[in-house]
Amino acid sequence: MRRAESLREVLENDIVTGTYPAGTRLDEVMLATRFNVSRTPIREALIELSGAGLVEIRPRRGAFVREIGITRLIEMFEVMADLEAMCGRLAARRIRVEELAGLEQAHEACIHAKADGDPDAYFHANQAFHEAIYKASHNSFLEEQALLLQNRLKVYRRLQLRVPNRISGSLSEHGQIVEAIKAGDSQRAAEALRQHVLIQGERFNDFVASVAGHVKSGSSRS
């Protein structure tokens, strides 16, 4: 693998997990010394990240972790909801028996994670659940797009799990989604998924509004 590509992965992770919060200037020499490489692979990694929308390159000014306004975030959730709805619609028609088994397993894993009271485990189990649906759409391009956008929204979805009772709600929605897909009801699967994702965007909106006065933007220290 190219050095630039592995660097992209590390940087992507650092951005998504909040190590480099939105607005941070990503100095090339700083990163170069951090990773013990020259500026060249760093630049290439930053360009890749800008293509993925995680970083904004302002010519002659440098690279910055992209600031995503609340409006744009809601727009992204709106699109995510539609992509997931599409996955659900196709999955209801195209899912195979072994994939359905996998989906139900993922659902079970979510239930257990909630029972254990482990939000981190729930986050990952939830992700696996959704990815199972992407895959079951049997549209690899759609799957890629969904994964891409999911990744860009990861940090916000994670934040979103802090909303009280959200996990319970999420879980019962998962149940309905599984039922619809199992029944081959594409319309119902699509709508259930759309609402499931849309509600995240809305709740997130509430969440942001409720903490807007308390915490400074960017510094999300727990």
Add this chain to the structure above:
Amino acid sequence: MRRAESLREVLENDIVTGTYPAGTRLDEVMLATRFNVSRTPIREALIELSGAGLVEIRPRRGAFVREIGITRLIEMFEVMADLEAMCGRLAARRIRVEELAGLEQAHEACIHAKADGDPDAYFHANQAFHEAIYKASHNSFLEEQALLLQNRLKVYRRLQLRVPNRISGSLSEHGQIVEAIKAGDSQRAAEALRQHVLIQGERFNDFVASVAGHVKSGSSRS
């Protein structure tokens, strides 16, 4: 503007218009001499293009114009149909009077282009028509995604206009779309747009199948 960025635009255009057909190896030194620059900005442009999905970079092997198989193409049209449907659904609810006027104007332009028997003009008018709908969705992220995918499919959509009577069909579908949006019927607008785009994918499939035995893949000489 950075040199790399302008190079990306030129290369993107060359790929989309078929100057560099699918599978072509994009030699860095060849491009560097062509544009009278060093390899550095060329490499950066290629990386950007790989992010956009137009170019595939195989490590230590070079950059190639991405080959899009018929299966993947159909998948992309399937996603495009859904994105456009979403644009239509939102546009039906959110379009403003001046935007509606613009949409109707774009529709008129399509009609005139057909009357003039100018397929090239129709192609551009058609594009403007669709872009008007993207914009009217009032979801700038969705608009960007739709434009991106539209661009990636451009060369195939263009080919698609050669199908007999396609323009007439396309035009009447446009009429129905405008009606639905005008009426604020989001469901009908979405469905009309989905079918309008899906039919392109299907017709394209037919088209490819019908010429598969006659022309060699890649060399699309008229």
Add this chain to the structure above:
DNA sequence: GAAATTGCTCTTGTATACAAAGATCGTTGA
């Protein structure tokens, strides 16, 4: 004292140099 301009410095963007990994072609052996 404030504002504007000029010069310096810091950082990005591009060119070039170097290293390493593939590809190609020839040679040798079976």
Add this chain to the structure above:
DNA sequence: TCAACGATCTTTGTATACAAGAGCAATTTC
């Protein structure tokens, strides 16, 4: 004659060097 191995040669990936634009500060002028 064909296949396999090896050397060379091409090409990518990374490092370094150089150029040029942007920001900042200090000084000068009004």
